[in-house]
Amino acid sequence: MTTAYNPVTPEIVRELQQIVGERNVIYGDPEQLEKYSHDEVADRHYAHTPEAVVRPISAQEIAAIMRLANRALIPVTPRGAGSGLSGGAVPAHGGIVLSVERMNKILEIDPGNMMITVESGIVTNQINTVLEEYGLFYAGYPMSLETCYIGGNVAENAGGGKAIKYGVTDRYIHGLEVVLPTGEIIELGGKRVKDVTGYNLLHLMVGSEGTLGIFSKVTLKLLPIPKSKVDLLVLFKGFQEAMDIVPVIMTQTGIIPTAIEFMDKLSVQTTCQYLNEHLPYEEAGAMLLIEVDGASEAQVESQYEAIGELCLERGAMEVYVADNYTTQERVWKVRRNIAEAFKVYSPVQSAEDIVVPFAQIPDLLRDVDLLAKKHGILIPNFGHAGDGNLHATPIKPPDMTIEKWDEILPMLLEELYIATDKYGGTISGEHGIGSKRKKYLSLVLQPEVIELMKRIKATFDPNNILNPGKIFPETPDAVPTDV
Amino acid sequence: MTTAYNPVTPEIVRELQQIVGERNVIYGDPEQLEKYSHDEVADRHYAHTPEAVVRPISAQEIAAIMRLANRALIPVTPRGAGSGLSGGAVPAHGGIVLSVERMNKILEIDPGNMMITVESGIVTNQINTVLEEYGLFYAGYPMSLETCYIGGNVAENAGGGKAIKYGVTDRYIHGLEVVLPTGEIIELGGKRVKDVTGYNLLHLMVGSEGTLGIFSKVTLKLLPIPKSKVDLLVLFKGFQEAMDIVPVIMTQTGIIPTAIEFMDKLSVQTTCQYLNEHLPYEEAGAMLLIEVDGASEAQVESQYEAIGELCLERGAMEVYVADNYTTQERVWKVRRNIAEAFKVYSPVQSAEDIVVPFAQIPDLLRDVDLLAKKHGILIPNFGHAGDGNLHATPIKPPDMTIEKWDEILPMLLEELYIATDKYGGTISGEHGIGSKRKKYLSLVLQPEVIELMKRIKATFDPNNILNPGKIFPETPDAVPTDV
Numbered sequence: 001m002t003t004a005y006n007p008v009t010p011e012i013v014r015e016l017q018q019i020v021g022e023r024n025v026i027y028g029d030p031e032q033l034e035k036y037s038h039d040e041v042a043d044r045h046y047a048h049t050p051e052a053v054v055r056p057i058s059a060q061e062i063a064a065i066m067r068l069a070n071r072a073l074i075p076v077t078p079r080g081a082g083s084g085l086s087g088g089a090v091p092a093h094g095g096i097v098l099s100v101e102r103m104n105k106i107l108e109i110d111p112g113n114m115m116i117t118v119e120s121g122i123v124t125n126q127i128n129t130v131l132e133e134y135g136l137f138y139a140g141y142p143m144s145l146e147t148c149y150i151g152g153n154v155a156e157n158a159g160g161g162k163a164i165k166y167g168v169t170d171r172y173i174h175g176l177e178v179v180l181p182t183g184e185i186i187e188l189g190g191k192r193v194k195d196v197t198g199y200n201l202l203h204l205m206v207g208s209e210g211t212l213g214i215f216s217k218v219t220l221k222l223l224p225i226p227k228s229k230v231d232l233l234v235l236f237k238g239f240q241e242a243m244d245i246v247p248v249i250m251t252q253t254g255i256i257p258t259a260i261e262f263m264d265k266l267s268v269q270t271t272c273q274y275l276n277e278h279l280p281y282e283e284a285g286a287m288l289l290i291e292v293d294g295a296s297e298a299q300v301e302s303q304y305e306a307i308g309e310l311c312l313e314r315g316a317m318e319v320y321v322a323d324n325y326t327t328q329e330r331v332w333k334v335r336r337n338i339a340e341a342f343k344v345y346s347p348v349q350s351a352e353d354i355v356v357p358f359a360q361i362p363d364l365l366r367d368v369d370l371l372a373k374k375h376g377i378l379i380p381n382f383g384h385a386g387d388g389n390l391h392a393t394p395i396k397p398p399d400m401t402i403e404k405w406d407e408i409l410p411m412l413l414e415e416l417y418i419a420t421d422k423y424g425g426t427i428s429g430e431h432g433i434g435s436k437r438k439k440y441l442s443l444v445l446q447p448e449v450i451e452l453m454k455r456i457k458a459t460f461d462p463n464n465i466l467n468p469g470k471i472f473p474e475t476p477d478a479v480p481t482d483v
Numbered sequence: 484m485t486t487a488y489n490p491v492t493p494e495i496v497r498e499l500q501q502i503v504g505e506r507n508v509i510y511g512d513p514e515q516l517e518k519y520s521h522d523e524v525a526d527r528h529y530a531h532t533p534e535a536v537v538r539p540i541s542a543q544e545i546a547a548i549m550r551l552a553n554r555a556l557i558p559v560t561p562r563g564a565g566s567g568l569s570g571g572a573v574p575a576h577g578g579i580v581l582s583v584e585r586m587n588k589i590l591e592i593d594p595g596n597m598m599i600t601v602e603s604g605i606v607t608n609q610i611n612t613v614l615e616e617y618g619l620f621y622a623g624y625p626m627s628l629e630t631c632y633i634g635g636n637v638a639e640n641a642g643g644g645k646a647i648k649y650g651v652t653d654r655y656i657h658g659l660e661v662v663l664p665t666g667e668i669i670e671l672g673g674k675r676v677k678d679v680t681g682y683n684l685l686h687l688m689v690g691s692e693g694t695l696g697i698f699s700k701v702t703l704k705l706l707p708i709p710k711s712k713v714d715l716l717v718l719f720k721g722f723q724e725a726m727d728i729v730p731v732i733m734t735q736t737g738i739i740p741t742a743i744e745f746m747d748k749l750s751v752q753t754t755c756q757y758l759n760e761h762l763p764y765e766e767a768g769a770m771l772l773i774e775v776d777g778a779s780e781a782q783v784e785s786q787y788e789a790i791g792e793l794c795l796e797r798g799a800m801e802v803y804v805a806d807n808y809t810t811q812e813r814v815w816k817v818r819r820n821i822a823e824a825f826k827v828y829s830p831v832q833s834a835e836d837i838v839v840p841f842a843q844i845p846d847l848l849r850d851v852d853l854l855a856k857k858h859g860i861l862i863p864n865f866g867h868a869g870d871g872n873l874h875a876t877p878i879k880p881p882d883m884t885i886e887k888w889d890e891i892l893p894m895l896l897e898e899l900y901i902a903t904d905k906y907g908g909t910i911s912g913e914h915g916i917g918s919k920r921k922k923y924l925s926l927v928l929q930p931e932v933i934e935l936m937k938r939i940k941a942t943f944d945p946n947n948i949l950n951p952g953k954i955f956p957e958t959p960d961a962v963p964t965d966v
Contacts, residue, residue, distance in 0.1 A: 112730050112842035135734045157679050168677060170686075171654070184931045191840035193870045194651060194912035196640050196690050197927055198954055199936045203653075203686045207679050224737040247595050251618045254707040254778035295737035295789075299782045306778075357674035359595035387676045429677035444680055448667045452943070453682045459938045471681055 005093055005468075006073045008051035016054050016096070019064045024102070026053040036097045039084040042349055046087040046435050050077070050097040057102050059177055059185045059216035065098060066214070067183040069465050077467045078210040080121065080152030083144050085351050086434025088156060088209045092469030098214065100151050106130055107217060114222040115174065115191045120151025120215040127220070136222040139166040140173075142430065143336060151215045157207030159353075159430030161259045161335075162291075164386030166223070168430070170206045175219030178205055181212070181461035191219060204456070209432050210467045212460045226293035228300040229258065231322040233331050234311045235284035239264060239381070240362045242286040245314050246385055247359060249290070253306045260386035261289040262361070267338045267382040274341035279334060284317055288385060289335055338382045339393065346378075348396035348405055350413065354420040355429030358388035367419040368392045375408050376400070389429035392416065417443050433471045441473050488576055488951075489556045491534035499537050499579070502547045507585070509536035519580045522567040525832055529570040529918050533560070533580040540585050542660055542668045542699035548581060549697070550666040552948050560950045561693040563604065563635030566627050568834050569917030571639060571692045575952030581697065583634050589613055590700060597705040598657065598674045603634025603698040610703070619705040622649035623656075625913065626819060634698045640690030642836075642913030644742045644818075645774075647869030649706070651913070653689045658702030661688055664695070664944035674702060687939070692915050693950040695943045709776035711783040712741065714805040716814050717794045718767035722747060722864070723845045725769040728797050729868055730842060732773070736789045743869035744772040745844070750821045750865040757824035762817060767800055771868060772818055821865050822876065829861075831879035831888060833896065837903040838912030841871035850902040851875045858891050859883070872912035875899065900926050916954045924956050 013027045026032045030049070038047035056062045069076045075095035082089050091097050100121035108117040111134045118127060125145040127138045142148060142158035152158070154176070159168040175189040188202040189195055195202075205213055236242040239262070246260055263271075264286055272279055279287075288311075292303040308319040322328045342349060356364050365381055368390075372379040377400070383391040394412055396405040417427045417440050426444045427437055441450060454472055458464070496510045509515045513532070521530035539545045552559045558578035565572050574580050583604035590600040594617045601610060608628040610621045625631060625641035635641070637659070642651040658672040671685040672678055678685075688696055719725040722745070729743055746754075747769055755762055762770075771794075775786040791802040805811045825832060839847050848864055851873075855862040860883070866874040877895055879888040900910045900923050909927045910920055924933060937955055941947070 110840070110842070111734060113840040114730055114733065115840065135737070157683075159677050159679075163677060167654070170683075171650070180931070180935075186929055186932050186935075188932070190907050190909070192838045192908055192912070193841070194642050194646060194838050194867075194872050195909050196642075196911050196913060196915050197909045198916060198924060198933070199695075199939060200640075200653075200686055200690050201932065201935060203683055207683050212682075223739070224733050227737050247597055250597065250707050251594060254618070254710050256706070294782075296785060298785060299777075302779060302781060355675045355677050357593070357596040357598070358676070359593070384677075389677050424673050425675055426673070426678050426680045428679050429675070430679060432679050433681060441681065446669055448663070449669050449671070449684065450681070452663075452669075452684060455942045456682060456939060459942055460935070 005075050005095060008074055008096060012068070012072055012074065013052060015068055016052060016065065019068070020054050020056050020061050024055040036079060036099065037090065039082045039087060039089050041085060041087050041436055042347065042351070046090060048091050048094060050091040051094050053097045053099055055099050055102050059179055062098065062179040062214050062216060063183045063185055065096070066179060066181060069096065070182060070463050073463060073465070075465055075468050078214045080149035080155070081123070081147050083148045084152060084156060084434065085431040086428070086436045088432055088434040088470060089152070090435065092435050100149065103216065109134065110191065111136060113191050115219055116222060117175070117217055117219045118150060120154070120218055121149050124148050124150050124153055131222065135225050137225045138172060138220050139223050140169040140171060150218050154206055154215050154218055155208065155210045156430070156432045159384070159387070159389060161261055161384055163384060164260055165256045165258045170203055172221045173202065173206050173218065174221050176202055176205055176215055177217035178213035178215055181466035189219065193221065209434060209470055211457060211470055227295055228297045229291060229293035230300050230304045231328045231331055232290040232304055232308055233279070233320040233322065234288045234290060235281045235317040236286045236288070237317065238285040239365050241315050242288050243361045243385060245311060248314065249307055249310060252310060255292065255303050255307060257307065257386065258291040258293045259289065261335050262383055262385035263287045263289070263335060263338065264381040266378070267380040268334065270345055270380065271334050271338045271341040274344055275333065275337055277330070277334060279331070280320060281318055289331055338380065339391070342380060342393060342395055346395050346398050348402065350394045350409060351431070352392050352394070352416065353389060353429045353431045354392060354416065354425060354427060355387065355389045356420055356423040356425030358385060360423040360425065361385060361388055361390060364390065364419060364423050364425070368416065371412060371415055375412050377408065387429065388425065414440065414443070435470055438471055438473050441471065488558050488578060491557055491579060495551070495555055495557065496535060498551055499535060499548065503537050503539050503544050507538040519562060519582065520573065522565045522570060522572050524568060524570050524919055525830065525834070529573060531573050531575055531577060533574040534577050536580045536582055538582050538585050542662055545581065545662040545697050545699060546666045546668055548579070549662060549664060552579060553665060553946050556946060556948070558948055558951050561638070561697045563632035563638070564606070564630050566631040567635060567639060567917065568914040569911070569919045571915055571917040571953060572635070573918065575918050583632065586699065592617065593674065594619060596674050598702055599705060600658070600700055600702045601633060603637070603701055604632050607631050607633050607636055614705065618708050620708045621655060621703050622706050623652040623654060633701050637689055637698055637701055638691065638693045639913070639915045642867070642870070642872060644744055644867055646867060647743055648739045648741045653686055655704045656685065656689050656701065657704050659685055659688055659698055660700035661696035661698055664949035672702065676704065692917060692953055694940060694953055710778055711780045712774060712776035713783050713787045714811045714814055715773040715787055715791055716762070716803040716805065717771045717773060718764045718800040719769045719771070720800065721768040722848050724798050725771050726844045726868060728794060731797065732790055732793060735793060738775065738786050738790060740790065740869065741774040741776045742772065744818050745866055745868035746770045746772070746818060746821065747864045749861070750863040751817065753828055753863065754817050754821045754824040757827055758816065758820055760813070760817060762814070763803060764801055772814055821863065822874070825863060825876060825878055829878050829881050831885065833877045833892060834914070835875050835877070835899065836872060836912045836914045837875060837899065837908060837910060838870065838872045839903055839906040839908030841868060843906035843908065844868060844871055844873060847873065847902060847906050847908070851899065854895060854898055858895050860891065870912065871908065897923065897926070918953055921954055921956050924954065
């Protein structure tokens, strides 16, 4: 899997310009290139400046770029909005960044089949904006919907807060147009909702982190917009009480909430301070934010009443009902701003998205607390309780030196991931492996499984041209080719 | 992909007996072997008798069998209940049938995580029987739930009548223990509900038709049992009126029904006659059987009232409400017995499961009618309207000679599949490709896509030992090795 790549020469640049037009190639402009050197991973150790950026407008242009890259042995890293959290869109080996930013058209809205087809560079939230008048929506969107691109969502199989009821990205991807690493353009799936024609390459592409193909078109399954929704903010003494109730809600009431989000005391207090907001009972040990939606107000009312009563019976300190937009926004704003708030508190941190079977979250939280104490750092806990997906975020205390932090973090992450594995979990529920977690992959996957994945990669990409240096542990870290 | 396989010799049989015990190897007993020579495909052209049948009890035994088969170059065909409809469990190249019939244990019920882990040879309906007391159920089951095995469901990514709301098998498969064709035992996924750790091998296995691995354990996600359900039998003049309403139900009421099943006049009349049953308005041109379920009686009542009113507004002739078990069973019995009824009418037929974007079903039905008239045969239409999955079943009229039928069928199927493709569909929504449809695969998949699938197969199974002769067009038909 190690390849000696060639640099992007002025001749290559001219060829790229012929494919996408002169103004769609960035080259020799350090300031512009720098913008494509990183994603949202805070640690700039994972950043790497590309030698050139190309901005194609069609699958045909992407295919021509890939054929050129194979011929010249130059790595290509596909890029959406750059909002990823694992280094997936970073050109770890230099070479070309292929940005889909110009491919942002809505190609077809088909309300009769409840499907939409878009280009991969569209901002995810725009899909829902145009769908509103049809009474339909795309339910697979992640928390970053206002900045991310759908193509990146597909590449990472992005998750989000509504997975418990609606699943994540992959449930809604019914069709893809993909440019293979070797330059062929293929169609997978379509507007049908069942398909068992050969192997499921469609869902092999979803979550492949830009290493098996570049998406040019995406066909998404839509759902009717719920007519009503209500949020409950439920306060508990501690996280054990909060988490114990999660499966009980579903089995006892028969209701699958849209979201069950979890926030610990540290997260709530830090975020309220950051937002200058006050939530009731900020001193509660843990909060659940439970959303229910449905086809009528009456249905939603009976649902939230059943859940609220159950929570109180089972020892919740208080249940607040947010049944209008303003109040709902107030509580969700706290949840959404936790990461931001901690960035202000201390920008040096490691955004994590470990996932365990949800009943094991209390066990995991106890281990996380011990780890934070052992290493003298902060680890606020928040995330998607209904999915067992925890954003345990190690944060450097403001008074700790960066050298100390750099020494601690790799050990801490390894211990955190080992704990996650011990409880039947894995190291990433929605952010992906990318470059950030590749050295930890073998903690959770058998060597035989990693070997199979590597062979699949080689099957699709014999020259290892597409997004090298990601996912697989032994791939070397960034090797500068821009001499 | 063509391999010269070796026959199963008495020495090989002795080795197999050492692995699984003498009484779990069937050899030299034509009557017993014949039982493993076919699945539920009516056409016995696709049957093939195995040289030996082995019945292992564990992943370790399966692994030992696969190592032996690789060493001796003998094909192995995994088999569940043999209830498949594409020849998937038939040993097309002879060799060994590996039956999981003894691996039928429930390994763990984990109500706290809403998960169950079972062995692959359990009858699918038994899973739901044991779960009843926990208020949980497995929603991915197909129509044949009372006979099929969960392992076969995973291999075929079995569908069913409730896909519109609940999806199909793959949505519920969260963990698999798999024996690879080369004999390694791997674990994929687990009891977590989100996982983006490397490529999605878990869902590459689902629907791989027993060609990429043999499943020994399956971990399934569960849902709360709905507290209430109601069926509506809605009568229409013709199929266009019936199908037009399908997306409107969902977008206008915001309700996703559990099932929207479609039956044409021919299907209803033939089945009522077979069952000696009378449904109201048997002469209606088309019927929809719409099921709604939910967490309370009130919720379900408001749902079926909204749907019923909408149907009447939009030109339905009549809406019958089946709100008790007896009446529900009466209407579903008709739906479930259509295939059986036509088998009695004329046993020579071809069970199909073509699928199109659901709004295109009326277009497809018109083409199907023309095809039936052109070839002078019957094609009743029934199936899962909400999924666009149509069981258009070509049937030999009792007075047509079998020679004539054998001449017509391949042409007819090709025309049927081409029509399906024209409307954005594909040739199988739930039964799989197997041996029955492999020669038609290239009608709906690009050569590049088939090539990728073949390379993946070779990556997993370099000796092409596991279930050869399936899926891929150019694999030769059954080549007898039992000389």
